Amino acid sequence: MSDYRIASIPGDGIGVDVQIEARKVLDRAAGQYGFSLQWTEFDWSCERFATSGTMMPDDGIEQLAGFDQILLGAVGFLGVPDHVSLWGLLIPVRRAFAQYVNLRPVRLLPGTTSVLAGRGAEELEMVIVRENSEGEYSTIGGRHGSGAGEFAVQESVFTRVGVERIIRYAFELARTRSGNVVSATKSNGIIHTMPFWDEIFAEIAAGYPDVHSEQCHIDALAARMVQQPERIDVVVASNLFGDILSDLAAAVTGGLGMAPSGNINPAREHPSMFEAVHGSAPDIAGQGIANPVAQILAGSMLLEHLGELDAARAVSTAVEKVLAAGEVATPDLGGKATTAELGTAIADALGGYQSDRK
Template sequence: MTTHKIATLPGDGIGNEVVPVAMDVVNRLGEMHGFTMEWEIQDWGCERYVREGSMMPSDALDQIASSDAIFLGAVGAPGVPDHVSLWGMLIPIRRRFDQYVNLRPAKILRGIPSPLKDDRAQNFDMVVIRENVEGEYSAIGGRLYSGSDNELAIQENVFTRRGVTRVMAYAFELAQKRGNHLTSATKSNGIIHTMPFWDEIFDEMSARHADVTVDQYHIDALVAMFVLDPSRFDVVVASNLFGDILTDLSAAMAGSIGIAPSANINPERIHPSMFEPVHGSAPDIAGKGIANPIGQVWSAVLMLEHLGHPVAAKHLMHSMEEVIASEVRTPDIGGTATTHEVAEALMAQIDADLSQFTSQGRG
């Protein structure tokens, strides 16, 4: 039986409520499909920052470097500035482990009402590939003359040929496995250096993948097209900032940011990859027992796929969709169920669906 060591970081707020749900369902699937998880839980996050002055220990990344994957809940809390929590934990993990692909699927699941009220909601099934370790999220820059009339702030964007090429290569390969259609997000009419550079590399990569249909849109037009005609998109590749914005939009179009998953991937598997929901720590509902665990569970689907358990991943995705369609849903997606009730329904559905997946083998 395969055993995976999972660095488990529930983090803050509702992360501590939804991570245990996902752990339980993955454990049940492991019993059925022949693997086990060693969940190595760490209390890193904003509570630790308030208590000890840092989001995680100085040797934290060394502690989890040998893990098979990292499973993260949420980061952020009132009283701790967002840039402190983000740069104190999430971004160091992504960069130390070279998780340069951020993969965020979005589709409308049966039973979840979408704000797209007409046929635009049909065939809405896309994946955004976001460059995850450089681009606009750079630490290069600074501030001068604080508090004076001459105060200024400078923020540098960093785009490297290696960084742009490798994330686009991943996006092209994914497009070949899906609908052979790749869209690039740009803004080369207004951002004079980095975005023309991005476009040039996209053109080079397109010439190497003649079987893939490509197009590109300026980011302002692209966000409009996401809403007006989302079915035209399959795989979208974007820089760090543009990808971040597009994926929150696509999650909202699918009905709730509470269901959206993501994977921070090191494709070469030299380092562990990290799996987390897109939603934040939601301090306004933390502790009320109504947090939506679906984003965390869907992130577990992505983790199972990455760890080499495709049948278990399909099993979990199917069971998750069946529970949502049965109207066992939390308030954020139009239901009245508690987190616990969704968890119970997931467990029952996983058991009920087992026979559909035993013929596909274990894994």
């Protein structure tokens, strides 16, 4: 029996609430599919920063290095600026473990509706492949001067290695899906980095004649995501563009509360980290009304990355089954169930799943 070591970082606010439910569901799946998950919990969070001055200890990366995977809850706490949580925890982990793929699959789940009128599930399924380790998220630059003459400089970093590997990942993924990939660019206005990105995209596309590819300016692509989402399957984008487009994609396919994501180390040389897209929502933390679906689906992605494919598929199927039935739903889904009640319903629904693998 496989025994996996998983680092649990609940984070802040509802991150703590939904992490409990995700672990409940994953443990149930592990028991049914013949493996175990050994959890180690870390209190690294914005709340910790507010009391200790650090998001995680100085040896935090070394502590995480020995784990198979990481399950991260939402982070964010009143009085702690967002850039503190990003640069104090998320980005250091992503870069230390070469998690250069931020994978954000989005789809309209059963029992939910889109803000786009008249759009069904068959039209609202896509995946954003976001470069996760360089690009516009750089520390190079600074602020200078004061008063009317004050200015800020922010540098972007695009390496050939970084751009090639994320684009190639997107093409390989497209081969397993519809065979369509679109690159988000803005080379008509950003004179150096985006033409560089476009050139590499064209070079790699030439090696995938079986995949339909196109380049689209991010503003036009954002409009397409709203007006013609059925035309989009795999999107590959730089760090900033991918961040923006993935939130938009989640918003049109049921909301941020339903969207998981993975920070992937494709070579599997280091742990990958899985999280919900939504924030910590401190206004409803601890009230038992948060929707745990995104965190549970992030757990499904974690199981898939471990190679426990049947268990991963069972978890996502259980989520769909419960949502489709509509009998147990949190307030954001129009119901009156608590966070724990929805988590338990999904865990119980695992019992009805039968693998189609022979």
